[in-house]
Amino acid sequence: MPSPSSAAPRAGPGVPLALARWRERHYRAPRYELAFRLRPGARSVSGTLQLAVTIPRGPLDLVLDWRGGPVNGVRVNGRTASPLYKNQHLVIPRRALKRGRNLLQLAFSAPVRAGGPLRRYRDARDGAEYLYTLLVPADASALFPCFDQPGLKGRFRLKLDLPKNWRAVANAPALEERTGFARFAETPPISTYLFAFAAGPFRVVTRKSEPVRLFVRQSRLARARAVAPALLRLNRAAMDRFARDCGHPFPFPKYDLVLIPDFHYGGMEHAGATFLREDRVLLRQPRSRYWRRRRALLLLHETAHQWMGNLVTMRWFDDLWLKEGFANYLAYGALQALALEFDGERAWAELTSSGRRAAAKPGAPALHAPLDNLAAARSVYTEIVYRTAPAVLRHAEREFGAARFRRALRSFVRRHAWGAVDWRDLVRALERATGRDLRPWARRRILQPDALAQGVPPTRAMGIQ
Numbered sequence: 001m002p003s004p005s006s007a008a009p010r011a012g013p014g015v016p017l018a019l020a021r022w023r024e025r026h027y028r029a030p031r032y033e034l035a036f037r038l039r040p041g042a043r044s045v046s047g048t049l050q051l052a053v054t055i056p057r058g059p060l061d062l063v064l065d066w067r068g069g070p071v072n073g074v075r076v077n078g079r080t081a082s083p084l085y086k087n088q089h090l091v092i093p094r095r096a097l098k099r100g101r102n103l104l105q106l107a108f109s110a111p112v113r114a115g116g117p118l119r120r121y122r123d124a125r126d127g128a129e130y131l132y133t134l135l136v137p138a139d140a141s142a143l144f145p146c147f148d149q150p151g152l153k154g155r156f157r158l159k160l161d162l163p164k165n166w167r168a169v170a171n172a173p174a175l176e177e178r179t180g181f182a183r184f185a186e187t188p189p190i191s192t193y194l195f196a197f198a199a200g201p202f203r204v205v206t207r208k209s210e211p212v213r214l215f216v217r218q219s220r221l222a223r224a225r226a227v228a229p230a231l232l233r234l235n236r237a238a239m240d241r242f243a244r245d246c247g248h249p250f251p252f253p254k255y256d257l258v259l260i261p262d263f264h265y266g267g268m269e270h271a272g273a274t275f276l277r278e279d280r281v282l283l284r285q286p287r288s289r290y291w292r293r294r295r296a297l298l299l300l301h302e303t304a305h306q307w308m309g310n311l312v313t314m315r316w317f318d319d320l321w322l323k324e325g326f327a328n329y330l331a332y333g334a335l336q337a338l339a340l341e342f343d344g345e346r347a348w349a350e351l352t353s354s355g356r357r358a359a360a361k362p363g364a365p366a367l368h369a370p371l372d373n374l375a376a377a378r379s380v381y382t383e384i385v386y387r388t389a390p391a392v393l394r395h396a397e398r399e400f401g402a403a404r405f406r407r408a409l410r411s412f413v414r415r416h417a418w419g420a421v422d423w424r425d426l427v428r429a430l431e432r433a434t435g436r437d438l439r440p441w442a443r444r445r446i447l448q449p450d451a452l453a454q455g456v457p458p459t460r461a462m463g464i465q
């Protein structure tokens with residue numbers, strides 16, 4: 001534990017809010033250099049970490065989140081060091097550190113298992129094996145020691161030692177890819193929950209004139225080729241539209257879509273590499289309009305997150321509604337404009353009426369949902385953030401005027417690009433664009449549980465004509 005003379009709060013298990021706030025104040029610009037050795041069938045993966053972090057008012061204890069086993073070979077600023085391990089934190093005492101930039105090196109291992117940070121899929125058709133990460137909301141610290149909070153963004157460099165016939169995809173473009181090895185460029189600043197890689201005997205579908213690649217397991221290559229033209233075309237049109245909506249070009253140097261069989265969610269918007277559940281893209285009922293619309297919305301939602309969530313990130317998961325609300329607001333708007341066969345206006349009406357019903361349920365939370373510890377972050381993934389939040393944003397667009405709302409959205413994205421925000425930053429952007437005091441609006445819409453359901457006649461609140 002931190003010594004009494006250091007300011008680090010005594011940290012219990014998980015990622016407590018007080019620790020996260022303290023680290024945001026005292027640590028700057030973390031740079032993670034990670035290397036993993038991936039082996040087929042292995043129950044664990046070994047890795048090394050070099051972490052550079054600036055402590056401007058140091059020396060102070062360095063408190064990392066770590067839920068794995070023992071670490072070894074620990075060196076701090078070139079010297080052997082002995083970290084303390086307590087309550088799921090790895091603590092380097094301040095006596096080993098200095099003011100300014102510090103360099104920590106260590107080796108670790110992490111499990112490969114269902115439900116873990118690194119998961120395996122074995123293809124029953126050809127016996128091929130695929131490994132992929134899933135770290136949202138706060139499981140990066142089960143894969144490698146880190147500051148596992150969305151508001152303290154870091155740059156990542158990654159090296160993967162791979163079996164002979166595997167290839168890998170990660171957040172950044174590959175700088176080097178050869179048999180058994182891949183090395184990736186450094187990412188821009190991203191939150192730990194957005195770090196990802198996948199590896200295995202993937203095949204890659206590319207199309208002339210399409211900048212985005214589609215990764216698929218080798219046994220599904222033919223089906224992926226069949227859906228790729230329409231999927232990549234819609235995705236490219238959406239990227240152009242979101243860049244205009246947000247007033248910011250696509251944030252990352254490349255973008256891949258990676259199909260993962262049995263993926264736990266419909267999709268996950270890792271920076272520069274969205275993972276999509278394979279059967280939500282390669283449909284079992286390819287002619288079903290319902291499933292094709294869901295596929296389009298899933299793709300648009302995850303791609304919208306590259307701006308709303310990945311470029312501009314909620315500082316803490318109490319404002320999850322910001323990224324999920326805007327992802328659906330942008331996705332449904334894009335469906336309406338770009339995929340005319342799906343009747344986007346009706347899709348909006350369905351979303352907003354289910355958002356209103358969710359808000360009217362007894363005990364429904366507010367959009368902003370206080371959260372003391374990221375160990376409980378899964379509890380904030382509710383219908384409120386996915387359905388009520390976009391309805392509130394659409395209502396705000398109607399209430400304040402489309403042009404002003406767009407101006408607010410662009411100023412919000414530009415001002416906070418690569419940074420982290422909370423709900424107040426959005427309210428300030430809306431106030432700048434409208435010239436109004438919106439604190440009463442924020443109380444009613446963002447901080448109170450059921451204002452959308454009770455305070456406004458439903459048709460007006462939902463913007464449904």
Ligand SMILES: [Zn+2]
Binds near residue numbers: 301323324
């Ligand atoms: Zn989402």
